[in-house]
Amino acid sequence: MVKLQRIPLIPLAKILCALQAVIGIILGVIVTIGSLSGQEDDGLWSFGAWSLLIFPVVNAVIGFLTGLSIAWAYNLFAQWFGGIEFELEEKENHDAHLKI
Secondary structure (H helix, E strand, O other), rough: EEEEEOOOOOHHHHHHHHHHHHHHHHHHHHHHHHHOOOOOOOHHHHHHHHHHHHHHHHHHHHHHHHHHHHHHHHHHHHHHHOOEOOOOOOOHHHHHHHOO
């Protein structure tokens, strides 16, 4: 068993930032297509093509801040209650035994 005692803040924040940016791009495409449908300019449709820029940036910032918060909170609670225990298994690499 190994125990996850601490999560580095910045690496987790960067991963969540990238994931949220991708989600923002997908949402931006959906809103842009929806805005072209001729609906009235209400709500999200009013962003139009700007959603391709706004959504990824806003989602990336939210993802980064969320990653920082999650890592900070995990580290705090891991000090109080202990970290999460994992059972890892080492996998044998069969390619290492091949001779060419």
